[in-house]
Amino acid sequence: MSRNAQNDHLTRLEQTSIHVFREAFSNFRSVCMPWSMGKDSNVLIWLARKAFCGKIPFPLLHIDTTYEFPEMYEFREKAKVIHGIDLIVRVNEDAIRRGIGYATHDPVTVTHELKTVPFKAAIDEFKWDALVTGIRRDEDPTRAKERWFSPRSAEGNWDYKDQPPEFWGQFASVAPEGGHVRVQPLLEWTELDIWEYIRRENIPNPTLYFARNGKRFRSLGCHPITHPVDSPASNIDEVIEELKRTKTSERAGRAQDHVGRNSMQELRAKGFM
Amino acid sequence: MSTATPTAEDHRKMHVVVVGHVDHGKSTFVGRLLHDTDSLPNGKMEQVRKNCAIEGMEFEYAFLLDALIEEQEQNITIDTTRIFFRTKQRAYAIIDAPGHKEFLKNMVTGAASASAALLLIDAKEGVMDQSRRHAFLLSLLGVKQLVVLVNKMDLVQHSQETYERIRREYTAFLKTLGLEAVHFIPLAAKHGENVVQRSEKMAWWKGPTVTEALDAFRHEDDLTGLPLRLPVSDIYRFDHRRIVAGRVEAGAIRPGDELIFQPGGRRSTVRTFEDWPGPSREVAGTGDSASVTLSEQIFVERGQVAAHPSNQPRVGREFRARIFWLGKEPLVPNKTYRLRLLTQNVEAVIAKIEKITDASTLESVQADSVPRDSICEVVVRTTRPVAFDLHHECAITGRFALEEAGRIHGGGIILEARSEHAQRSGKVTSAERTARSGHAPAVVWFTGLSGSGKSTIAEAVERRLFDAGRNVVRVDGDDLRVSLNRDLGFSQADRAESVRRASGVAGLFAHTGHIALVTLIAPLAADRAKARANLANHAFVEVFVDAPLDVCEQRDVKGLYAKARRGEIAEFTGISSPYEAPESPEVHIRTDKVSTEQAVELVLNALDKILAGKGEDWEV
Numbered sequence: 001m002s003r004n005a006q007n008d009h010l011t012r013l014e015q016t017s018i019h020v021f022r023e024a025f026s027n028f029r030s031v032c033m034p035w036s037m038g039k040d041s042n043v044l045i046w047l048a049r050k051a052f053c054g055k056i057p058f059p060l061l062h063i064d065t066t067y068e069f070p071e072m073y074e075f076r077e078k079a080k081v082i083h084g085i086d087l088i089v090r091v092n093e094d095a096i097r098r099g100i101g102y103a104t105h106d107p108v109t110v111t112h113e114l115k116t117v118p119f120k121a122a123i124d125e126f127k128w129d130a131l132v133t134g135i136r137r138d139e140d141p142t143r144a145k146e147r148w149f150s151p152r153s154a155e156g157n158w159d160y161k162d163q164p165p166e167f168w169g170q171f172a173s174v175a176p177e178g179g180h181v182r183v184q185p186l187l188e189w190t191e192l193d194i195w196e197y198i199r200r201e202n203i204p205n206p207t208l209y210f211a212r213n214g215k216r217f218r219s220l221g222c223h224p225i226t227h228p229v230d231s232p233a234s235n236i237d238e239v240i241e242e243l244k245r246t247k248t249s250e251r252a253g254r255a256q257d258h259v260g261r262n263s264m265q266e267l268r269a270k271g272f273m
Numbered sequence: 274m275s276t277a278t279p280t281a282e283d284h285r286k287m288h289v290v291v292v293g294h295v296d297h298g299k300s301t302f303v304g305r306l307l308h309d310t311d312s313l314p315n316g317k318m319e320q321v322r323k324n325c326a327i328e329g330m331e332f333e334y335a336f337l338l339d340a341l342i343e344e345q346e347q348n349i350t351i352d353t354t355r356i357f358f359r360t361k362q363r364a365y366a367i368i369d370a371p372g373h374k375e376f377l378k379n380m381v382t383g384a385a386s387a388s389a390a391l392l393l394i395d396a397k398e399g400v401m402d403q404s405r406r407h408a409f410l411l412s413l414l415g416v417k418q419l420v421v422l423v424n425k426m427d428l429v430q431h432s433q434e435t436y437e438r439i440r441r442e443y444t445a446f447l448k449t450l451g452l453e454a455v456h457f458i459p460l461a462a463k464h465g466e467n468v469v470q471r472s473e474k475m476a477w478w479k480g481p482t483v484t485e486a487l488d489a490f491r492h493e494d495d496l497t498g499l500p501l502r503l504p505v506s507d508i509y510r511f512d513h514r515r516i517v518a519g520r521v522e523a524g525a526i527r528p529g530d531e532l533i534f535q536p537g538g539r540r541s542t543v544r545t546f547e548d549w550p551g552p553s554r555e556v557a558g559t560g561d562s563a564s565v566t567l568s569e570q571i572f573v574e575r576g577q578v579a580a581h582p583s584n585q586p587r588v589g590r591e592f593r594a595r596i597f598w599l600g601k602e603p604l605v606p607n608k609t610y611r612l613r614l615l616t617q618n619v620e621a622v623i624a625k626i627e628k629i630t631d632a633s634t635l636e637s638v639q640a641d642s643v644p645r646d647s648i649c650e651v652v653v654r655t656t657r658p659v660a661f662d663l664h665h666e667c668a669i670t671g672r673f674a675l676e677e678a679g680r681i682h683g684g685g686i687i688l689e690a691r692s693e694h695a696q697r698s699g700k701v702t703s704a705e706r707t708a709r710s711g712h713a714p715a716v717v718w719f720t721g722l723s724g725s726g727k728s729t730i731a732e733a734v735e736r737r738l739f740d741a742g743r744n745v746v747r748v749d750g751d752d753l754r755v756s757l758n759r760d761l762g763f764s765q766a767d768r769a770e771s772v773r774r775a776s777g778v779a780g781l782f783a784h785t786g787h788i789a790l791v792t793l794i795a796p797l798a799a800d801r802a803k804a805r806a807n808l809a810n811h812a813f814v815e816v817f818v819d820a821p822l823d824v825c826e827q828r829d830v831k832g833l834y835a836k837a838r839r840g841e842i843a844e845f846t847g848i849s850s851p852y853e854a855p856e857s858p859e860v861h862i863r864t865d866k867v868s869t870e871q872a873v874e875l876v877l878n879a880l881d882k883i884l885a886g887k888g889e890d891w892e893v
Contacts, residue, residue, distance in 0.1 A: 005560030009285045018562040019520045026507045054549040137355045165378040167385030174679025247315040
């Protein structure tokens with residue numbers, strides 16, 4: 001019997017995500033998909049191609065903090081060709097001129113200046129009313145409250161205390177005045193689902209996820225604040241086996257999450273993904 | 274159905290909603306469940322114990338959950354969250370819904386995506402408002418698998434008598450909702466009794482523990498056995514292909530299947546699936562997002578529901594529904610809302626509020642408006658026809674959301690279809706007729722010489738349309754001659770009158786929703802132009818059935834040409850009376866060159882094109 005949404009967990013997740021992509025594309029005037037080049041982002045590209053019969057009908061956006069790992073830049077150029085991506089790249093040149101950086105500033109400030117600020121500027125420039133993000137409910141407690149379609153105000157704020165109801169596959173279909181809607185096709189996926197799907201579909205990914213000298217990256221961000229975890233998992237099968245056993249949180253190696261007690265909630269309320 | 278109780282490891286995550294009256298112990302229960310199934314992240318238990326020690330508080334399992342959702346300060350659950358755990362059998366997502374009634378919205382969001390529910394009742398407090406209210410909502414949201422947890426049994430000395438009393442009382446209540454709990458499990462969540470471990474203090478309980486009961490739940494969303502319902506999300510034309518995109522919400526679809534798209538009633542056949550990166554699947558079942566190409570290019574748009582012709586959804590503009598209303602402003606009659614049903618999105622009004630139901634007592638009251646967090650029964654009327662099923666026939670096409678200014682404020686299930694004319698005063702509109710017949714009316718006028726093949730083609734077209742479920746009728750010139758037109762001869766004036774009468778008859782049929790096929794020589798262009806003008810309100814297809822005179826004369830099926838040549842018939846078209854060939858007919862058929870089958874295809878294609886071109890017009 002062939003795989004379908006009823007008999008296979010990954011296919012079910014995939015088919016639901018495709019539906020979310022399609023609903024977003026039909027509902028909104030102008031869609032964009034930010035691309036971190038990380039594993040979740042790459043799964044999104046794959047799902048978008050499945051949703052739209054091979055071709056992604058909207059642009060991707062890379063907010064380049066200039067602190068990406070060198071391998072990520074190589075991966076970006078390669079993936080662009082493989083997937084036929086229409087890519088927009090933005091850097092907060094102004095912040096860099098002002099000397100904002102990890103050597104002199106705390107991670108929350110740098111993340112805000114080099115990610116959130118240029119991200120908002122790009123939204124203002126292109127007037128997108130829907131942004132597809134790769135967040136998952138299992139990543140972080142504040143993300144567990146997310147909706148498939150999550151409206152953001154013109155300031156990019158997330159009113160997590162008064163979210164629209166979402167049921168029976170009916171999503172918030174209109175962006176707030178001047179704002180946009182975050183579309184989150186991976187909401188129900190777990191880290192393990194992502195890796196099992198990458199293996200099944202053979203989706204290209206950076207090799208930083210695999211162990212070198214006993215360490216690997218589980219989550220990828222700016223290199224000064226992203227730390228590898230101890231792991232012998234040097235290929236995808238070993239990563240999957242490791243995840244089936246681990247109880248350490250995925251973003252443990254991401255410093256900006258752990259500065260203050262509610263730092264993630266604060267970052268996200270201000271427009272971080 | 275593939276929903277049997279899993280025996281081996283189940284790879285699909287089961288979504289379970291946990292509800293119950295505030296302070297009946299939900300957080301403690303969930304905390305304990307996470308702990309006892311060994312699902313907590315490393316160090317979480319120690320961290321929470323340490324925090325409690327610092328703040329001088331006794332450790333509680335509820336803090337584990339709170340710690341996970343960063344909500345200690347507020348001490349209430351502010352929104353629906355997902356908490357993941359697994360048993361040996363499978364993975365679960367607990368959808369944590371709030372106990373405070375002002376957060377009904379979040380409860381709805383949480384419970385609507387659940388396959389099963391756990392409902393907690395405090396053994397000491399017994400059945401409370403929200404115990405009843407939440408069960409009512411579960412029934413409204415279509416969650417049918419329910420296990421009731423009679424919690425805090427330690428506070429009632431593990432009394433079987435207390436347990437039995439609550440079970441009896443609540444079972445009777447559930448019955449009024451058409452619900453039945455699979456189990457009532459006596460529980461002391463705080464001490465982990467009957468959560469994962471069996472309670473020694475309640476040896477009288479022979480039923481399952483919570484995790485055993487969870488593992489026996491089935492995935493309830495497999496609607497593969499139901500009739501096909503494929504709402505169209507979009508039409509993609511990214512390259513040369515024209516792809517109908519949509520998710521199969523019920524049933525299954527395969528290449529070669531004939532489809533009917535409602536509202537509208539247009540038909541086509543599935544040619545291919547267009548899956549990337551391929552190869553394309555052979556069947557798309559419930560829950561699968563499909564990319565379909567069609568054999569015949571017909572007008573299809575977002576919102577229409579594709580079904581198999583043998584089992585179609587209802588099409589109409591009015592139905593009775595039970596609604597839950599979450600809007601800050603009350604729901605009021607005769608205000609325009611947007612109704613969203615699958616991918617359909619139409620304007621709708623509440624034609625009548627029949628009653629408002631108190632969710633805890635189930636008593637009904639009459640009112641002019643429906644306040645926030647209420648449940649009511651109403652009559653909904655839409656401005657355009659919608660395709661739907663009754664909720665008990667097919668839940669997924671039997672429910673809808675109500676939206677105002679882009680925000681969803683309520684939802685409902687369809688209880689009963691209303692025939693509009695019973696409710697509506699005034700004349701029956703053509704839109705109502707179209708909604709009933711499932712297709713737009715039209716007039717197809719076959720003109721041409723006697724013996725050119727008008728009737729032959731019209732009969733074959735009639736057969737095809739009839740077999741496809743259309744309301745179709747032939748208005749035949751020869752039939753009219755011996756009935757309605759018995760008083761008419763063949764003078765120019767009489768011929769004009771005959772054309773006028775035929776167009777009148779065709780118009781009457783079209784007005785009642787039929788596709789009328791007129792076969793009449795109608796030799797003069799001016800008469801035909803008048804007929805077309807008379808029928809301007811309807812889709813009109815002129816078919817010029819064209820064969821050279823000598824071919825017609827050779828055929829002479831009725832022996833009329835011979836008679837005319839012998840002078841026995843005066844003013845015979847083509848012999849002793851002129852035939853003015855149409856200059857720009859919608860269809861021009863050379864019957865001396867094409868077969869009847871080809872001719873029929875030409876006519877049907879033109880008809881479909883014209884009806885498609887009319888788009889929304891004919892629905893108004």
